[in-house]
Amino acid sequence: MADNKTTLYQHGTLALLVPGLLDGTLKMADLLAHGDTGIGTGEGLDGELIILDGTPYQIDSNGRVNLVSANFMMPFANSHFADYTPLMHVDQITRPTLQRRITSKVASANTFYSLKITGTFTNMETRAVPKSGQPYQSLAKTAANQSHFIRETVTGTLLSYYSPQVFDGAAVAGFHSHFLADDHDFGGHILGFDQVTGDVSFQQFDTLEQHLPTTNTAYMGHDFTQDDILGDIHQAE
Amino acid sequence: MADNKTTLYQHGTLALLVPGLLDGTLKMADLLAHGDTGIGTGEGLDGELIILDGTPYQIDSNGRVNLVSANFMMPFANSHFADYTPLMHVDQITRPTLQRRITSKVASANTFYSLKITGTFTNMETRAVPKSGQPYQSLAKTAANQSHFIRETVTGTLLSYYSPQVFDGAAVAGFHSHFLADDHDFGGHILGFDQVTGDVSFQQFDTLEQHLPTTNTAYMGHDFTQDDILGDIHQAE
Secondary structure (H helix, E strand, C coil), X not given: CCCCCCEEEEECCHHHHCCCCCCCCEEHHHHHCCCXXXXXXXXXXXXXXXXXXXXXXXXCCCCCEEECCCCCEECEEEEECCCCEEEEEEEEXXXXXXXXXXXXXXXXXXXXXXXXXXXXXXXXXXXXXXCCCCCCCCHHHHHCCCEEEEEXXXXXXXXXXXXXHHHECXXXXXXXXXXXXXXCCCEEEEEECCEEEEEEEEEECCEEEXXXXXXXXXXXXXXXXXXXXXXXXXXXX | CCCCCCEXXXXXXXXXXXXXXXXCCEEHHHHHCCCCEEEEECCCCCCEEEEECCEEEEECCCCCEEEXXXXXXXXXXXXXXXXXXXXXXXXXXXXXXXXXXXXXXXXXXXXXXXXXXXXXXXXXXXXXXXXXXXXXXXXXXXHCCCEEEEEEEEEEEEEXXXXXXXXXXXXXXXXXXXXXXXXXXXXXXXEECCEEEEEEEEEECCEEEEECCCCCHXXXXXXXXHCCHHHHHHHHC
C-alpha cells in the first residue's frame, strides 16, 4: 500500500457533480480515515468543507461555520495526512504573483500537491452553495444559487490541492482552494483575494487514491456521454 | 487503506508516453507488490507485458515470449490482485458483439474493471514495439516501428482493463487488452480478432491507485501543454 504521507485520497469525481449526481456517498468518518486535512462538499452541494488538524468544518450558505458530524455524507471530497514543508514567507503579494512564485518554486506541475497558507488576506471572496434536495439539478443550476461572502481583511488558513491537467474532469485541474478564518466566522470556496501576507507550506504526493461510488445506482447508471463535463466545470468552478 | 481486491494500481499515465517519456520508473517487483495480474510496457516501449497468476511475461518485437525479471523497468503499467467472478460463456462471437454483451451485462461504464477471457480466438492480431534508446522519440514515431503478429486460431488468455471516459489520458479510456497464448509462443497488445469461444470473467474495482514517477526529472520537468495527448493516443492505441 502507498505511503500515507504521499497519497492524496479522492472520493467521487468533479465530473459527477456536473449532471447533478449529488447523493452523499461517503461518510465524513470514512474521509477522515484517509486524512486529517481536506476539502469537499456535502450531499446536494451542502456547503463547503475544510478539514484542518483532523477537525472537519462546514461553511454553509448563510456564511456560518459548523462542526461536521461523523455521519455527514458527501458526493465529492479530498483528504490526506498532513506532512507539510515550509516553502516561503510572502508579504503583500497578489494571488497571480503567489501562484507564479509557488509554481516556479515547487516545479510539481505534473503531480498532485497541497498548499497550506496561514496568514492575512485582503478582500477575500468566497462562496458556499445551499443544500438542494432530490431531484437534483445540474451543477450549473445548483451553483447559480450560491451565496457570496467577502472580508476586507481576514486572518486564517487557505487549504489548496493542485491536480495535473491530464486529470481534469476527474479532479479539479490546477488549484482548488477553500478557506477558514481563525475566528471561525468566515470561510468557503475561494473565488479570489487581493493580497496575502503569511507563510506558505507545501506537500507533494506521488499517488492519487481515487475512490468511486460504485454502490450508488444513480452514479453507476448515469450516461456521461451526454454531459459537457469540462465546459460546465470551468463555468461553475 | 483500500481493499486490495477492489483496487486497480496504475504506475505512470498514458499521457506521458505521448511525448516519449519512456524512462523505466517502476521495477517489476514493485508492480507485483500491487497485484498478481496486470499489463504494461518496458522502458523505451520494450515489448508488451502481461502478468498472469503472479508470473510476468514480455512479448517482444520478434514475437518471442520471455519471462520478466524482478528488476525489469517500466514507464507505464497496471496490476491488481485477481478475484474474478465468472460472467458468461461465449461461443463464436465477434469482438463487437462480445463488447456489447459485456457492457450491457456488467453495467460498470463509470468505474474501472478487468476482464479475463480464456478460450480460442480466430485471426487474433497483436502488436509489440521494439525497445528504443535515448533520446526517446514520441509515441507516434516509436510505435511506427511496431511488429504485427497474427494467428488464424489460438488458445490463450485475454486480459483487459476498462477505464471510464473521464480518465482518458491518465488511463486508456475504454478497453486496453493484452493476450498470451497457452503455449507461450504468441501474444502482445491486441489489435483485433474475428471470433472467440470461451469463458469470460469479471472483476470490478472501486479504487484507482494512481502512482506517478515523481522522482523522474524528465517527467517532472516536461511541459504537457504542448502535447496533443488525446489525439496522439487515439492514433497510437
